[in-house]
Amino acid sequence: MKIQSTMTGNKENFLAIHNNRINLFVCGPTVYDDSHIGHARTYIAFDVVARYLKYKGFSVFYLQNITDVDDKIIQRAAETNTSPRSLARKFEQRYLEDMQALGVTNVNYYARASEHIPEIIDQIVRLIELGFAYETETGVYFDESRFEDFGKLSHQSAEDLEKHRIEPDPSKRNPGDFSLWKKRQDGEQVTWDSPWGKGRPGWHIEDTAITETYFGAQYDIHGGAMDLIFPHHEAEIAQMEATSGKKPLVRYWMHTGFLNVMGEKMSKSLGNFTTIRDMLQRCDADSFRFFVLSSHYRSPIDFSLEAIEQSCSGLERIRQLVKIIDAQLETPGDSLESDEIDANVIEARAKFIEHMDNDFNTTYALRTVFELVRDVNRRINEKTISRRALNDVKELLREFGEILGVSFSVTEKGPTGTAEDQTGNLIELFIEIRQKLREKKDWQLADEIRNRLNELNVVLEDEKAGKGKYSIKKSCGVSK
């Protein structure tokens, strides 16, 4: 398995530190507002990484932080007249709900910054003792000039980092020094006691305190979006490698590309900001996941409802095959008998794995799925596929769907083709009546019933013999 590393810029062969165990850390949200679909892109990408690593047989500990101590939280709380703590809890809860709705279900533990203050303080104390940090009247800072590797992840030299857009705090030794501990300012409510008086942690230190607590000084994979490379991840490297003296902090740095809208980064000031909740009002989670996974995780993607619609249509095509297979399996004698494992199945699984092994190339993995769908459809038409193979294909699609976190089988998701309730019974009744009309060759009325049902989102699919199938229209979709 190969993973592209931001550090080296190359695809590296993957080797876990502890045999079968993988420690994966991904930067979580600052919970001061609802998460947007850009966050969703990143978390879906790493959800699939975790799913695939598990599929490969690794034991994955996927850790994510929740930043619940932060300037923005304090500011927003003041604006909305709530306490920073209750604001943070509220948006943390909404974040977790959003992730659930998106099928992002593989994080093992969410670690709150506020619950790791002793570990944070401990790390800062060690940094001061080792001479990598110093105290001023405003706080404690990391001395960037003492850490010679500073800039190695973002490929910037010390001179490059001299430039700055925001005026640095004058008490700092170097403009690039970053805050480890912020001393309490007037009226601040959220503070903790520390050797430097009351205050709160800086932005970067929580992550290394958390990862050190659960993983130790070194771990396998650290993920996040591109914008975190500098300064955040650079700071993490500096803090932890300086503290422990062990290098590297992380073996594989993985960074996701942005989700853009009309070619621009999503931001509130541009008015192109869509929250996950708003998006899920308009389209289903599977279509969005499918859209995200259609591109490689590192590529920038451009969000539009049209693009989601295209993904939805593609997803429908795969689901259609599952329906066709179910219908085939219900009609005995329509396919060959064989005990052999079908070559198509073997090949598709091998290719899927090969592509996922290549830096989680979901684009190509999906191509493999589509190729399988095409081949199987053709062989069903030609009647050259065995029942065993049909069963195996169905199982394989379920397996692929599980890795990608997308359901390829709509039968798992509710009423499609089976009468489950009174509505289903009524639909069945219409279909039976219509079938009688068809037998009498009353095509006009039969077609009218089909059209009217279609308007009610019930799609009839006639077959040569029998009453045919029906399904609820479009298991995925977009409303504008």
Added chain:
RNA sequence: GCCAAGGUGGCGGAGCGGCUACGCAAAUGCCUGCAGAGCAUUACCACUCCGGUUCGAAUCCGGACCUUGGCUCCA
């Protein structure tokens, strides 16, 4: 200014030295009572521009141009 990611067919989006990516949309045919779904075929066969290397370049090298992002708030 520095660093990074990009510019590919009607659209989305891979590939990164030679073989149709794939998907969506479209056209035609097969199938069907018709439709849908499916299959097959097609689309004067696309790669920002200019040089170069090569038997051969979207893919490598050089040089332009353009877009987006990061440079201490950012997924």
